[in-house]
Amino acid sequence: MSRELRLRIISAVLLAIPVLLITWVGGIWFRGLSALLGLLIYYEFSTITDLATREPAERIVGWVTVALAAVLVVIAWPAYALAAVVIGALIAALPAWRNRTAPWAAVAIVYSGLFAIALAGLRGVGIYGLYAMLFIIAIVWATDILAYFCGRAIGGRKLAPSISPGKTWSGAIFGTVAGVGAGLAVALTLRQGGGFSVPIIALVLSIASQCGDLFESWVKRRFKVKDSSRLIPGHGGVMDRVDGLVFAAFAAFILAVALPPLTSGQASGELAARLLGN
Template sequence: MNNLLLRILSALVMLPVAIALILFGGWAYTVVILLLSVLILLEWNMITTGKWKTPLFLVQALLVIALGCGMKLQGTVTIIDVIVFLNAVLLAALLSKKDFKLAIAGGFYALLPALAMIWLREFVVGGAYVILWAMIIVWSMDTGAYFAGKKIGGPKMSPRISPNKTWAGLVGGALLAVVTGVMSARFFGFEPLYLYAAASIVLALWSQVGDLAESAVKRKFDVKDSGAIIPGHGGIMDRVDGILFVMPVVALYLYFGA
């Protein structure tokens, strides 16, 4: 109960701030997105290496900030930018004596959602509402899964990766995500609603893949939480793992002419 109360209080503080930043946009929004991305890189490096003061973290952070600012100013990232990013991260991984696959995964884990969220907000008509709609789906999936899993219980979905997740929680979360996804789509004036109902299911389930992926990384390195920056929630990665997977998908769908 104490942990649940902390989660609720933290959400009551963070949600109004997050919504205000999304609605107003501008550099304040971009700076917060990039700051969160740097914190995600920090948590990733702490999980996978036990330390963050490495050339790898510094290079990753500087590149994410540079590419994020480039997206804010130009609305695009070129293939040359991606090649430079890959080569710089590989070199930094070599200097840090870190596994190349983990280095690249961590870089893109923080970079792609940041670019997606900046592009959606600044270069898509009604992008602020698209971001809020997608976030409502992820939040609803998490909330529904939490309470359905606690109330119903039943068979575990993936006991070796995330022992607390149940199939009942997955179904309960998906149902709530569809309901809130359709309701919020109607509120924002998105049409047709049947398309957003289908998209709500897909994004809700994909957000759970993001949740399980983060849990798998923590399990591999025997870490319970990615951090302790958010009372009741753990680290930044613990709170936004679903969003990190969902936002690039939404951006790609809209970018290719939805």
Template sequence: MLAPGAIYLVYLGGLAFTALIMLAAVLMTYEWARLVRGSHLNADYVIHAVTAIIAVGLAGAGMPLFALLAAAVGFAVAMGVVVWRDEGKRWPMIGFPYILLPCIAIVWLRSGGDWGMWTLYWLLAVVWATDIMAFVTGRTIGGPKLAPRFSPAKTWSGLLGGVAGASVAGAATSIILGLDSPILLALISGATAVIAQIGDIAESALKRYADVKDSGALIPGHGGVLDRVDGLIFAAVATAFVALIGILAEEGKGIGLGIFVL
């Protein structure tokens, strides 16, 4: 239901897309705070939310390094507040990199013009294909559990089905864009599927810790924002890392190479 709107905003890019990611970052920050703090929203949540707005805005303005710096400063300030208040638990601060890094990565990728747009379309296609095929094959074939302690419903057959679906999506993207090596992009897409599944399991573990079924109820019938993007946020960081390697390897050609530089 939300997919058409996301696809359209990826196409638009610019301020509209940045505003979408900024909103998503704030909503995910709210859900994270509820999961790790219960009903009590501490000062670090406010700092986290403000940092998210600033960091994503800087990334959207073409200043990714300043965005990372803002995220680091916000993290340091929030950690200082937690230590000063002697609140004991430090691990909730993981929410800063968990939420801000993928949001910065996604906005940075989209800033790469047409190739940045296609890189995000590829990423969405791979993550969605992974989720769909993992669900279908897991339900149909079943078998040994993948991570029973954190996500009892996931199976190894589902993981393999997700990898297969992502590989097909990657090969199709390569053919549609007229790239040279569908097989190579299929392999990269399969690896991305594994990363996305790790993200899914990580969020499941968080929900088990909080003893809740969904991360929130912001999306009627679909749970929270974190529930919808759990795999995407891990895959986005990995994609941005590969894109950065591509840029360094082909200096001067710009982010337009994206994931497809390989």
């Protein structure tokens, strides 16, 4: 085992323990974690895209917006947090639209702010939120780990060589299978859901996770950056560690909102109950 891989594994384990503990506890602790992740991601995204030079005024708008959204997430006012993100992103995007340039500040606001809102909203305060987060985390981690190791071991045709030359179709396929399997294992262990809904949702989240990975790789390659930061030894930055979770959380939140509340568990107000068919 190489030194880099060993450092990567140690860092992942040391991070996983407190993250899983906070996920278990939920409440204001998890909302605080979600808000912190949103702020760190905005910092890294704005650094990668060099907003301090390219869009200095819009960068400040972004900081104010994401900070406000983070506070609103912590105090459990998600609707106001969402409104803040939408308004802030529109304000930040106006100069780019006028100048016909890419609205990177607006993208940074949406990417970081919506992630914090989605993550906190999915966890909620009840048991279904805990189950849903374990379900999502298992899918993302299994997808990421198997895609990495199987891609390196098997190789083959490149998935997106212009974006991420190291990723292969074999890794993507095995990662997807592993993600669906992990989601099913969690659902069965927790005795949640039934029928075809769980594997289909697991499939969607696994694919979304890999799309999130590719999106971050595309942004970094566009700006010629290797890592989003150096906050996490062996992994780079927070974005490098949660890029898949960001898109998986987006997809899970959209599915949870779109799926109809059919049972008492969902009627009680737990958004995440819909993901597991409860």
